[in-house]
Amino acid sequence: GEDVEQSLFLSVREGDSSVINCTYTDSSSTYLYWYKQEPGAGLQLLTYIFSNMDMKQDQRLTVLLNKKDKHLSLRIADTQTGDSAIYFCAASRRDSNYQLIWGAGTKLIIKP
Amino acid sequence: DAGVIQSPRHEVTEMGQEVTLRCKPISGHNSLFWYRQTMMRGLELLIYFNNNVPIDDSGMPEDRFSAKMPNASFSTLKIQPSEPRDSAVYFCASSLVGGRLETQYFGPGTRLLVL
Numbered sequence: 001g002e003d004v005e006q007s008l009f010l011s012v013r014e015g016d017s018s019v020i021n022c023t024y025t026d027s028s029s030t031y032l033y034w035y036k037q038e039p040g041a042g043l044q045l046l047t048y049i050f051s052n053m054d055m056k057q058d059q060r061l062t063v064l065l066n067k068k069d070k071h072l073s074l075r076i077a078d079t080q081t082g083d084s085a086i087y088f089c090a091a092s093r094r095d096s097n098y099q100l101i102w103g104a105g106t107k108l109i110i111k112p
Numbered sequence: 113d114a115g116v117i118q119s120p121r122h123e124v125t126e127m128g129q130e131v132t133l134r135c136k137p138i139s140g141h142n143s144l145f146w147y148r149q150t151m152m153r154g155l156e157l158l159i160y161f162n163n164n165v166p167i168d169d170s171g172m173p174e175d176r177f178s179a180k181m182p183n184a185s186f187s188t189l190k191i192q193p194s195e196p197r198d199s200a201v202y203f204c205a206s207s208l209v210g211g212r213l214e215t216q217y218f219g220p221g222t223r224l225l226v227l
Contacts, residue, residue: 031214042116042203042220042221043155045216045217048215092214099157099168100157100216102154102155105155
């Protein structure tokens with residue numbers, strides 16, 4: 001069935017770049033999303049990429065999409081302590097753009 | 113805009129009691145989602161409404177769970193009777209289906225603990 005996979009943890013030093021990876025199975029997914037969940041809070045849309053794009057940059061965030069390999073990554077430049085959170089990758093389903101397939105989330109741990 | 117509003121933010125109840133969670137979606141949005149988040153199972157979609165009509169409730173765990181959306185600005189998720197395994201964070205999200213980008217906007221969640 002349709003699936004989105006992410007590693008559960010990533011540890012980086014403050015000031016370094018963080019790269020969070022995600023793979024998905026549904027090649028017909030139109031939109032791919034990154035959501036951020038801070039402790040005790042709901043999920044917040046961080047960024048998204050349309051499936052016909054290879055890259056999207058937004059300030060410290062860079063999203064790369066390799067559609068052939070069905071691989072999505074989120075790069076956070078100059079990682080700060082405020083970036084500590086769980087990052088969820090989500091892909092729209094083939095039969096509906098409004099129902100998403102969610103990854104398990106990657107917990108980003110920042111080391112001083 | 114106030115965003116998606118959920119109440120209560122925290123709920124502690126005893127096994128067997130009825131629990132009602134409430135959600136007010138973003139004004140103008142036509143779709144509403146109820147999710148459950150646990151450490152073991154991650155984020156699970158329970159039910160999805162479009163224009164107040166339940167479209168997909170295949171994620172509702174069992175008959176103890178029910179959801180309603182009587183109008184475009186209000187939805188409830190009810191658990192009766194509640195069990196300890198229902199302890200989780202329940203999120204409501206809304207979106208505008210048919211728009212250019214059908215992004216889901218999440219509420220802050222209700223943290224439910226069933227003793």
